[in-house]
Amino acid sequence: MALVKPFKAIRPTKDKVSFVASRSYEEYSKDELKSVLKYNPLSFLHIINPGFKFDKNISGKERFRLVHNRYLEFLEEHIFQKDEQACFYLYQIEKDDFTSLGFFCACSVMDYRTDVIKKHEDTIQHRERIFADYLHAVGFNAEPVLMTYEDDDQVHRIFQNEIQHPPEFDFSTPDRVNHKMWKISDPKTIGQIESLFDQKEALYIADGHHRSASSNLLAKKMEQQSKAHTHNDSYNFFMAYLIPESHIKIHGFNRMIKDLNGLTAKEFLIKLDGYFRIEKQENGFRRPLKKHHFCMYLDGEFYSLHLRRTNYTFTDALSRLDTQILCKTILEPILGITDLRNDQRISYGHGKGSPIAMKECVDEGEFAVGFSMAPITMEEIKAIADAGLVMPPKSTYIEPKLRSGLAIYEF
Template identity: 70%
Template sequence: MAVVKPFRAIRPVKDKAPFVASRSYEEYSNDELRSVLQYNPFSFLHIINPGFKFNQSVKGAERFKLVHNRYLEFLENGVFLKDEAPSFYLYQIGKETFKSLGLFCATSVADYEQDVIKKHEDTILKREQLFADYLETVGFNAEPVLMTYPDNKGIASILQNEMQKPAEYDFTTPDKISHRLWKISDEHTIADLQGAFKAIECLYIADGHHRSASSTLYAQRKRAGQKKHAESAPYDFFMSYLIPESEIKIYEFNRMVKDLNGLSKKEYLIRLDEFFRIEKRDDDLYRPTKKHHFSMYLDGEFYSLYLRKKVYRFTDALSKLDTQILYKTILEPILGVHDLRNDKRIAYGYGKYNLIKMKDSIDQGDFKVGFSLVPITTEEIKNIADAGLVMPPKSTYIEPKLRSGLTIYEL
């Protein structure tokens, strides 16, 4: 049974919302980031890049303190307001290819600890600790964890009814993505939604494994420091955005490796032949078409690689995953890439035109060989999470990518 809770959001006043909402700052080029900070005084980027005010870079504990100060300034200057009643926040984000309709809410640390909220990625302890330190200092959570749940007619009906009401926010950002948000503060509707979610056995993290792990670590620290602990304290929850499974979009990450690990092209292809039936596709932009089928680009030519299923053994959900198959049959044993997260010889790419970018990078000599895969499915993610297994890094690129600053959860 999944616990979802309304909360009193800190959020932009209506006329400032289009200017406050920002993408993750890692998505901005240096020039774009500088331009937004210079010409948009309301951008949430000012809060998470507080050194801009002083024309200097700040890091660590000093940055965390300044983030808190910029946040207070946005409140003091009337850019942000705090809702009077605990609410759910219905949010639709859309672009030409698809739309997602979901719910901003507070989800339970206890559910995370008890595996009601399920994970499919490993987290790095150092990053968990750093973000827990960040939460301790800044006192708020502005980036929701993206979670998914099985499509549910009861929940969908409630949300569709709320969509008929006037939206609190309705705007389109320069990247042609539309944003609409409704505040749900009616007590009966809140109770109906909470009751409907009681029928949801599990929530699955789609994006935000480090954020949820760090929020849990922060809550554990707070509990440890108190003689008496109230189970409904704000830190016992973290902000999430919940959408049905049918409304997430999963893309693949391609892999590129800088060399053939000391092998000649002939030696390398002979090694591949153990696990794959290899067919040359010349210079056409060739994409794989089904599971356990890979596209490879090497020396100006595309190849299709078909897994020899009588040679490769499927033992569990992880062994059936294409990213794991590629790792276990090529990347690790042949190309010598053991640490997928930190090895400098491997790089990853995603996106609509990434096959072309991969080909160009290899043609220019930046990499020697590249691999393209079909996207992982939602069902595969669930199977991995249900089995308590972990996907290889960069197995999925998941949309929607949410904006920061539209709703903020105070700790």
């Protein structure tokens, strides 16, 4: 059964939250990052980029130590405040016609170990160790793991009742996203939420496999070092943002390949014919809307590829996944790409962006061919996770994308 716990969050003060909250570090271009750091001294980016203060690139353990120092400065300068009571934190994100309402909580590493928390991606051990060392050094977690749960009418009613009250935070960001946060501090309501999630058999990681794996690794290290270890110690939990499955939005990733593995365009098309029925799209790009239907851009033309079921066998949930089909029918056997994480010949662009961007990259000669496909569904993610299988890398681009620095969990 799923264990969720309230926690005493460290949060920005109301008057500073819009300045503190930042997008994920990786989403900023080099110039944009430099501009934010220069003109917004309250941005959470100053904590995770401590070298800016010294006009120096800092890495490794020295960076970890300075991240901790910048965090302490934000507390000392009352940019951050710590709640005195353990709470759940409702967080609503609104953009255009997309709204997500979920809550920050502490989830158990024991649930991660026993597969109550389900995974669908592999993690890289080297990255796990680095981030576990980072967490140990800085003593806090500011980026929650995004997880989903099956839609629940009782949970929904509790949350709808809570959002009738004035929010703790209510602000908009330059990308026209509105952010609201409410504290759930009433012990009775907290107990109801805990009880409802105790009845759930599983939670599913949507985004944050490395963060959750690193938190688990940190807990193992702390257990070994502590003589008075208990399962309630703060390091046995990590911060998560839980949303119902219906509040998640999934986009695909385009695949772009630098060369055709020594083949001409015509030779490549002939080899594809063994697995696909190929149709040239005379009127330009059409986004794939059905499973096992791919769009390909090659040599100035868009093509539709329809999988020939006679030459491909479905054996499990993974084999039915379009990203796996593309891998097993084209990338590996024809283009010779077997290491999807590290091969420099393949690049990924999330399907939320315009397919014209993929076309332009191929037309400019940077890539030889590009592929797009219909987004993976939540049902497919759950089937993969329930079977203990692993998706190919970059199978999903998932929204909502959370702001860093809104709620912080201390170990």
